[in-house]
Amino acid sequence: MHLTVWNVPETCSEQDVRSFFERELGHYAKGVTVYDVGTPNAHADLELDSEVPYVADAVARELQTRRLAGVALRVSATPFDDEPQPQRG
Template sequence: MHLTVWNVPETCSEQEVHDFFKRELGHYAKGVKVYDAGTSNAHADLELDSEVPYVGEAVARELQSRRLAGVALRVSATPFDSEEQEERRPA
């Protein structure tokens, strides 16, 4: 499960963003990739250590209330990928 976090402050380095999400998500943070750090388009992709899609939604809602360097984060969970949807379909 992946989350995309937008509105990452320009003032934050890639390491600061990485450390923030590792601290906030604890054991749920399987991976954190930061893109365009130091720019107005900075954002992060968070890989969650969970196969349950509802965990992603719950984490996204929780992170939505967090601030990084005083800036409110915007978070969205990625929709189910086609492989996960195939597994859920009744045979």
């Protein structure tokens, strides 16, 4: 499961962002990839270590309440990791 985090402050280094999310997510943090560090478009992709449905949505809601370097985060969950849905019929 993946989350995309927007509003990453330009002042944060890639290591700052990684450390923050690893601390906040604990054992759920499988991977943190940071893009466009030091720019207004800086954002992160968080890979969660969970197979339980809706965990990403719950984690996204929790991270929305957090601030990184004083900046409120914007978080979106990728629903079901874009897995194909079973065919009905």
